[in-house]
Structures are given as structure tokens and as C-alpha cells.
Amino acid sequence: MLLRIDPGSTEPLFAQLAAQVRAAVLRGELRPGARLPTARDLAASLDVNLHTVLRAYGELRDEGLVELRRGRGAVVAAHAAGDLDPVHAAVAALVSAARARGLAPATTVGLLKDALSQQEDR
Amino acid sequence: MSSRPFTSPVGTTRPTVPHRTASTVLALVPAAVTLGTAAALVASWRSRLPDPVAVHFGPGGADGYSALGPFVTLGLGLFAALAVAGWLVAVRWGRDAMTRRIGVGLAAGLAAFGAVLVAGVLALQRGLADAARTPDVDPVVTGAVVAGLVLGGLCAWAVPADASAPATDPGPLDGPRLPLGPQERAVWTGRVVSRVAVALGGGATLLVAALAVGLRIPGLLVLVAALAALVVTGAVVVVTVDATGLTARSPLGWPRYRIPLDEVLGARATHVRPLADFGGWGYRLGRGGRVGYVLRTGDALEVSRTGGRTFVVTVDDAATAAALLTTLAERARPLARG
Numbered sequence: 096m097l098l099r100i101d102p103g104s105t106e107p108l109f110a111q112l113a114a115q116v117r118a119a120v121l122r123g124e125l126r127p128g129a130r131l132p133t134a135r136d137l138a139a140s141l142d143v144n145l146h147t148v149l150r151a152y153g154e155l156r157d158e159g160l161v162e163l164r165r166g167r168g169a170v171v172a173a174h175a176a177g178d179l180d181p182v183h184a185a186v187a188a189l190v191s192a193a194r195a196r197g198l199a200p201a202t203t204v205g206l207l208k209d210a211l212s213q214q215e216d217r
Numbered sequence: 218m219s220s221r222p223f224t225s226p227v228g229t230t231r232p233t234v235p236h237r238t239a240s241t242v243l244a245l246v247p248a249a250v251t252l253g254t255a256a257a258l259v260a261s262w263r264s265r266l267p268d269p270v271a272v273h274f275g276p277g278g279a280d281g282y283s284a285l286g287p288f289v290t291l292g293l294g295l296f297a298a299l300a301v302a303g304w305l306v307a308v309r310w311g312r313d314a315m316t317r318r319i320g321v322g323l324a325a326g327l328a329a330f331g332a333v334l335v336a337g338v339l340a341l342q343r344g345l346a347d348a349a350r351t352p353d354v355d356p357v358v359t360g361a362v363v364a365g366l367v368l369g370g371l372c373a374w375a376v377p378a379d380a381s382a383p384a385t386d387p388g389p390l391d392g393p394r395l396p397l398g399p400q401e402r403a404v405w406t407g408r409v410v411s412r413v414a415v416a417l418g419g420g421a422t423l424l425v426a427a428l429a430v431g432l433r434i435p436g437l438l439v440l441v442a443a444l445a446a447l448v449v450t451g452a453v454v455v456v457t458v459d460a461t462g463l464t465a466r467s468p469l470g471w472p473r474y475r476i477p478l479d480e481v482l483g484a485r486a487t488h489v490r491p492l493a494d495f496g497g498w499g500y501r502l503g504r505g506g507r508v509g510y511v512l513r514t515g516d517a518l519e520v521s522r523t524g525g526r527t528f529v530v531t532v533d534d535a536a537t538a539a540a541l542l543t544t545l546a547e548r549a550r551p552l553a554r555g
Binding site for chain 2: 096097098099100101102103130132136137140141142
């Protein structure tokens with residue numbers, strides 16, 4: 096899989112990594128049982144601190160998306176994604192509706208974030 | 218994804234094969250010494266050997282016989298021919314250090330194996346009036362395998378590595394790119410497991426292990442170890458593309474094949490059929506000196522490298538890997554940086 100980081104971004108590096116793995120799992124690109132690169136290899140390849148990668152993997156583990164195994168690295172959890180078909184369908188519907196109205200991607204994401212934060216507030 | 222092979226730029230010739238002298242010394246000297254020593258030893262034993270000598274052995278002992286002269290000539294001659302073939306591979310197609318290691322290792326290893334086998338089988342028959350009473354030859358076979366692996370391995374290890382050969386073209390490179398911001402860093406990793414190799418190799422390992430224990434042939438344990446090592450190092454490949462270039466390695470880290478970013482001339486996704494393109498699976502030499510780490514039929518990453526070298530590794534999503542490697546290699550070009 097492809098992983099990228101942008102040190103110029105305001106988003107922390109560990110969050111950038113976690114977000115990409117999360118998205119790949121939720122999109123079904125990373126199947127249950129798929130192995131992520133070891134934290135050591137990934138840190139070396141991206142020239143970041145080992146703890147940055149470990150923090151990203153730790154976050155994904157806490158979300159139940161990956162299992163961390165000693166000596167075997169991170170493996171995508173068996174029920175990581177669950178049945179997300181309705182969510183994928185709804186997201187696709189949202190994207191096409193937003194496009195039809197000519198909304199900028201940032202605006203669409205903003206609407207979604209607002210809706211999510213309102214739900215959390217309740 | 219075209220099937221067009223990489224071609225040299227117009228007006229340039231393929232560079233010559235490097236380290237020919239070293240390859241010749243490491244392949245032919247051990248072969249000549251081992252096979253020559255075997256021939257000399259056998260000649261010195263001639264008067265004390267039975268006639269005919271035993272040359273084939275079954276579960277009940279010797280079951281095949283031959284005159285001494287034809288057996289030694291054919292036996293040593295066959296391994297000498299194999300050694301010459303390995304040497305030819307190294308000096309003819311050895312642009313890549315991996316090719317030279319395989320050729321030299323085969324030449325020295327097969328010669329040592331053949332020399333110990335032929336001389337050892339005859340050594341057991343010294344002083345016998347009847348070759349049918351030749352003792353157990355299993356220790357000789359084990360010794361020959363060990364001698365072949367050790368000498369072949371040592372000579373392959375001693376082969377000089379490729380010198381650093383940065384590309385001199387200023388770019389831009391051919392092929393699709395990956396949009397990457399100026400500060401962005403990226404890594405691509407892929408992992409291929411050959412289920413066939415795991416099943417067949419693992420099954421063969423268990424079978425031979427069971428035979429070694431059941432029939433009490435400890436010599437077979439050498440084969441078990443060799444098979445197990447082959448499965449662990451040959452059935453899985455981990456491919457990484459990052460700011461250092463391309464790395465293809467087994468999960469244990471060895472064998473490992475690296476291409477530094479500044480030696481990448483181009484990268485593309487292609488389709489590989491191991492048997493048709495490389496004559497088999499694993500670390501292979503393909504037509505025209507292509508080096509392949511091929512575990513299955515299908516998607517593969519092909520990298521054209523300085524020095525007229527081409528490397529192929531089977532991996533899923535090779536198109537993304539090729540695009541990232543092209544992008545990073547172009548970034549590493551002096552003029553592109555300048």
C-alpha cells in the first residue's frame with residue numbers, strides 16, 4: 096500500500112498515517128489479515144521517529160482496526176471494517192449530490208463534520 | 218501497461234559485463250581444483266579398486282556397475298560441463314551482481330558436489346575384491362551436498378558487488394507519476410506470498426523430515442534444513458519503494474535485492490509468467506540477463522537500471538509502485554533538483 100506524509104501540513108504526522116490506513120481499511124483496499132509494514136521499516140522509509148509510527152498504529156489498535164502482534168507487526172483486524180455497504184452507499188450519494196449542487200469538496204467535508212459534531216454533542 | 222521491453226537510447230551500446238576476471242577466477246579455479254583433485258586421487262587408487270566398480274546404489278546396497286574409466290570420465294566430465302555453463306552465465310550475462318553470484322555459485326558448488334561424490338564413492342571401494350560389498354554411501358552423498366553448498370556459497374559470496382553507477386541522464390523519466398508535493402514523503406510496500414511454494418515446499422520439507430526420521434537416514438536432515446531455508450527465503454517477498462530506492466527481500470531480510478534511486482532509469486508494471494519468462498520460480502535469470510524475483514504469474518514491477526540491468530519482481534498493484542519509483546527517481550536527478 097502507499098503511505099505518504101507531508102511534514103508541511105498542520106496535521107500531526109501520526110494522524111496523517113493513521114488516517115490513510117483507516118481510509119484504506121474502510122474502503123476495503125486493506126483486507127482483514129493484511130499486514131502493514133513493521134513500525135521500524137515504516138519509520139525508516141519515511142524518515143520519521145519510530146514513536147510517530149507506533150502512535151499511529153496504537154491509535155488504529157484502539158479503534159479496533161488493527162491488531163498489533165509482537166514480532167509480526169500490525170495486521171488488519173478480522174472485523175475491522177464490518178458491513179459498511181450502507182455507509183459507502185450513503186457517502187457516494189452525498190458526493191454526487193454535493194457535485195450536482197456545485198459544492199466545493201471543503202464545503203462538503205465541513206457539512207459532514209458539522210453533522211458529526213452535532214451528533215456527538217447530543 | 219505495454220509489453221514493449223525497455224530499450225537502450227538510440228546510439229548507445231549495452232555496457233560490457235563487469236568483473237569478468239573475478240567471475241572466471243571464482244568459478245573455474247575451484248571447479249578445476251576440486252575436479253582435478255578427484256581425478257588425481259582416483260588415478261592413484263586405480264590398482265586397488267575392483268573392476269567393475271559400483272556406481273549405483275539402492276536400498277539393498279550396490280545395484281549398478283561400470284568400468285572405472287568411463288565412470289570417472291563421464292561423472293567428472295558432466296560436472297565440469299555444468300561448471301563451465303555456470304561460468305558462461307556469469308561472464309556472458311553477469312551485468313547484475315546477482316547473475317554473477319548465481320553463475321559462480323553454481324559452477325563452484327556443482328564441481329565440488331561432483332568431485333566429492335565421484336571420489337567418495339570410489340574411496341569406499343578401495344581394497345575391495347568385489348564392488349558388491351561397498352559400504353553405505355549415504356555419508357558420501359551428505360558430504361557431497363555439504364561440500365557443494367559450502368564452496369558454492371563461499372564463491373558466490375566472494376563475487377564483487379556492483380559498483381555504484383548513478384544515472385547520467387538529466388531526466389525527465391518515462392512513465393506515469395504520482396502527484397507528490399515538494400515536501401511530501403511517500404513509501405509503497407507490497408507483499409507477495411506464493412501459496413504454491415508454501416504448500417509444495419512445506420509439504421516436501423515435512424515429507425523428507427518424516428523419511429529421515431522414519432528410515433533413520435540422518436543425512437537427509439541436511440536436505441530438510443536446505444528445503445526449510447528455501448521455503449522461508451523463497452516463498453514470500455516484501456517489496457518497498459521509498460526515498461532510498463527499491464528493496465525486494467524475504468521476510469528474514471535475506472536474500473535482499475536493492476536498487477538505489479539514482480540508478481533507476483525507469484519503472485513500469487508488467488505481466489510475468491514465471492515458467493515461460495524465467496524458467497521457474499524464485500530468484501531467476503531471465504532472457505537477456507534480466508534478473509527476476511518471481512513467485513507467481515501476474516502483476517510485476519519491472520525496473521530498468523544503469524549498467525544495462527533489468528530487475529523484475531512479482532507484486533500486486535505494481536502500477537502504483539512503478540509510479541512512485543519513477544517520481545522519486547526523477548526527484549533524485551541532479552538537474553531536477555537543481
